[in-house]
Amino acid sequence: MSKSAGVVALAGNPNVGKTCIFNALTGMRQKVGNWPGVTVEKKEGVFVVDGREVMVVDLPGIYGLTPYSVDEKIARDFLLKEKPGAVVAVVDTTNLERNLYLVVELLELGANLVLDLNMIDRVEGQGVKINKEKLSRGLGGVPIVETAAHKGFGVEALKKVVLEAIQKGKREEFKVDYGSEAETAISELAHLLEGKVASLGFSPRWTAIKLLEGDPEVQELVKQQGGEEILKMARQLAVSLEKKLGSDPETFFAERRYGFIRGLVRQAVTATEKDLAARLTLSDRLDRILTSRVLGIPIFLLLMWLTFQLVFKLGAPIADGIDTFFGWLGESASSWLGSVGAPEWLASLVKDGVISGVGSVLVFLPNIMLLFLALSFLEDTGYMARAAFVMDRLMHTFGLHGKSFIPMLLGFGCNVPAIMATRTLESEKDRILTILVNPLMSCTARLPIYVLFAGAFFAEKYRGTVIFSLYLLGIILALLVAILFKNTLFKGAVAPFIMELPPYRLPSVKSLLLHMWERSRVFLIKAGTIIFTGVLLVWLLASLPLGVEYGSAESLVGKLGQVFAPLLKPAGFGEYQAAVALIFGILAKEIVVGTLGTLYGVGEEGLASVLPEHFDPASAYAFMVMSLIYIPCLATIATIKREAGWKWAAFAVAYSLVLGWVVAVIFYQILRHFWA
Amino acid sequence: MFPLTASLPGARVRILQILxxxxxxxxxxxxxxxxxxELRVIANAGGGxxxxxxxxxxxxxxxxxMAQRILVEEVREAAAHE
Structure with a gap:
């Protein structure tokens, strides 16, 4: 075993290739968890260098250490409170000046910094030269590493430098010169802090600057330490500074930092900006077409439609193979159990419960992996952000924010990370509204239901379109619900939209596969845990009371279903099996299919042939509509509760149930006249 | 001085003031x-x-x-790099 050397955090602006560095450093040795208390993804991994193990924590992308959104607050809290052994500041070297702002703030905070000039290959291609020695000297001797993480260049060197930095420990304090007037105020305040609030753990100088800037969190910390006098003093100093400087201290300090950075860049970087114009034309042309007023939305819809075609055309044959395998497995297992004299209930548990239940869900793994692959592709190429841009105006029409769009797109994958992604929205009203409509975006867990029913009731050439229509229905309903809520619950203007668009990139196959795997893994784990348990529960309730015919109307599950079945009759699926499937589907939507498989005692292939006895095309469509809309799954409800509070979670459950029932009934009552 | 929303695609502008x-x-x-x-305006469909x-x-x-609250001036090619 290698000994642990310490923790390093990765910090940087959004879109600088931080995740790429993280993957290159840690390979597959990573785990995704949550930050304590909140549900933003926390990625951790380890790497080993010179026989020592270093733990890496990937922080959310931030522009500075002034927290505007939840993401930024988390990154800052981690740096302030956990005090990692070293911090790697990943910068996009093509945009050094802006990226250095965060670097300077990190240095002022006293972080033990390693500067990673990422995407160095692009800069070299542009004829830009960076004098690393001058840059390092200007930044107080910070070690500098050049990387091009997407090519794997410089990653080993980075590991070594990080280890050295951790072992060397703290560096001397880095100072930006703020000019005599501000410096006087800083040192006056720092002097006071030195005596009284030493236990804060930050340098007095940093604390003094933050107090002058009026940072609410640092003010609170000082107050807790009994520094009321100091706060009063800081306020007076800030007021008199503002008079002397002619601008408020926060802006003043930011400007001085920029001035410092500009000077440094001028010294250390020589640019022969030759082909800038030529280089930009391709991206410009792409942007003009993809975000154009006329073509933007049609292109987006076309891409979505192609995605679904790909997911189903390519996924179907693989899914068939898996299905055949589970069918065979179920038969062989039960005949083997019979031959060794196992009791009949055990054979039934294995075949009807476990294998047909879990199998009927796992069959959809290829579709789900392909969908995640397509979403990763759209995200990693940079198109997703353009889609948000294109949709901004449309979203405004419905009272949503342009940034609401990415969470909604991600909802096609899974609503849980999608709801977490709403944290980039600055306004609380916009955020809650986006969270509430998100479950209407049809996630992959609902896909098995569509694939099953579309396959059983519609001719092959219409299946893709039928499934696409459900996704479209989800979007339309989300927009209508948003406009309704915006005009009732969330009155007021939508916050202004500003978003950085990542450059177009052709993602590497490896990173795409990694991205896909990270997401598909969650599905597999779910299949092994929640879905497995849910299916067992259904099997048990379908077998009790003892001696009852499996899954019949007299079983417990049958009785439960019969209570709710009459309510569903107007929607065309008034049989108890459908009601039971929907009830257990709240645990996880995949269970709907698993439950039907268990209740009818057949696998997925069997299901397709059994279903026409219980549904007709109109009620099948209504059932899909119901599955799309009614009550979000448990994991989603829990996420809404954590993100927005239990009141909104309860509200989401209630409105979606009512909406689902109403829309399903409408569809059935209309469609049955045409498709009967 | 005019708001960013009034600039044409392809124009080079410099930010003067942010309201x-x-x-x-x-x-x-x-x-x-x-x-x-300095900004290069890539797309501005008007209203969006x-x-x-x-x-x-x-x-x-x-x-x-937001674009309406950013006031800019046109940059002539000769003065493009200060």
Whole structure:
């Protein structure tokens, strides 16, 4: 075993290739968890260098250490409170000046910094030269590493430098010169802090600057330490500074930092900006077409439609193979159990419960992996952000924010990370509204239901379109619900939209596969845990009371279903099996299919042939509509509760149930006249 | 001086002033959009968001409301690099 050397955090602006560095450093040795208390993804991994193990924590992308959104607050809290052994500041070297702002703030905070000039290959291609020695000297001797993480260049060197930095420990304090007037105020305040609030753990100088800037969190910390006098003093100093400087201290300090950075860049970087114009034309042309007023939305819809075609055309044959395998497995297992004299209930548990239940869900793994692959592709190429841009105006029409769009797109994958992604929205009203409509975006867990029913009731050439229509229905309903809520619950203007668009990139196959795997893994784990348990529960309730015919109307599950079945009759699926499937589907939507498989005692292939006895095309469509809309799954409800509070979670459950029932009934009552 | 929303695609402009509260100013600052920054207008469909490139290749999508509060002046080619 290698000994642990310490923790390093990765910090940087959004879109600088931080995740790429993280993957290159840690390979597959990573785990995704949550930050304590909140549900933003926390990625951790380890790497080993010179026989020592270093733990890496990937922080959310931030522009500075002034927290505007939840993401930024988390990154800052981690740096302030956990005090990692070293911090790697990943910068996009093509945009050094802006990226250095965060670097300077990190240095002022006293972080033990390693500067990673990422995407160095692009800069070299542009004829830009960076004098690393001058840059390092200007930044107080910070070690500098050049990387091009997407090519794997410089990653080993980075590991070594990080280890050295951790072992060397703290560096001397880095100072930006703020000019005599501000410096006087800083040192006056720092002097006071030195005596009284030493236990804060930050340098007095940093604390003094933050107090002058009026940072609410640092003010609170000082107050807790009994520094009321100091706060009063800081306020007076800030007021008199503002008079002397002619601008408020926060802006003043930011400007001085920029001035410092500009000077440094001028010294250390020589640019022969030759082909800038030529280089930009391709991206410009792409942007003009993809975000154009006329073509933007049609292109987006076309891409979505192609995605679904790909997911189903390519996924179907693989899914068939898996299905055949589970069918065979179920038969062989039960005949083997019979031959060794196992009791009949055990054979039934294995075949009807476990294998047909879990199998009927796992069959959809290829579709789900392909969908995640397509979403990763759209995200990693940079198109997703353009889609948000294109949709901004449309979203405004419905009272949503342009940034609401990415969470909604991600909802096609899974609503849980999608709801977490709403944290980039600055306004609380916009955020809650986006969270509430998100479950209407049809996630992959609902896909098995569509694939099953579309396959059983519609001719092959219409299946893709039928499934696409459900996704479209989800979007339309989300927009209508948003406009309704915006005009009732969330009155007021939508916050202004500003978003950085990542450059177009052709993602590497490896990173795409990694991205896909990270997401598909969650599905597999779910299949092994929640879905497995849910299916067992259904099997048990379908077998009790003892001696009852499996899954019949007299079983417990049958009785439960019969209570709710009459309510569903107007929607065309008034049989108890459908009601039971929907009830257990709240645990996880995949269970709907698993439950039907268990209740009818057949696998997925069997299901397709059994279903026409219980549904007709109109009620099948209504059932899909119901599955799309009614009550979000448990994991989603829990996420809404954590993100927005239990009141909104309860509200989401209630409105979606009512909406689902109403829309399903409408569809059935209309469609049955045409498709009967 | 005119609002960013009034600029044409392909134009090079320089930010003169940002109208808005401290929070918004600071946010734009940190993203590298501040008085003096040069922008290339990539797309501006009118009524919708404006797409600009700043500081080399960084691209921003700005909502109509926000773009209207950014006042700019045209940069002539000769003066493009200070």
């Amino acid at each position: 808005g509260g401290r929070g918004m100013q600071q946010r734009l600052w940190h993203m590298g959009l501040r008085p003096g920054t 968001p404006v797409l600009v490139a700043a500081n080399g290749e960084t691209r921003f999508g700005l909502g109509w409301g």
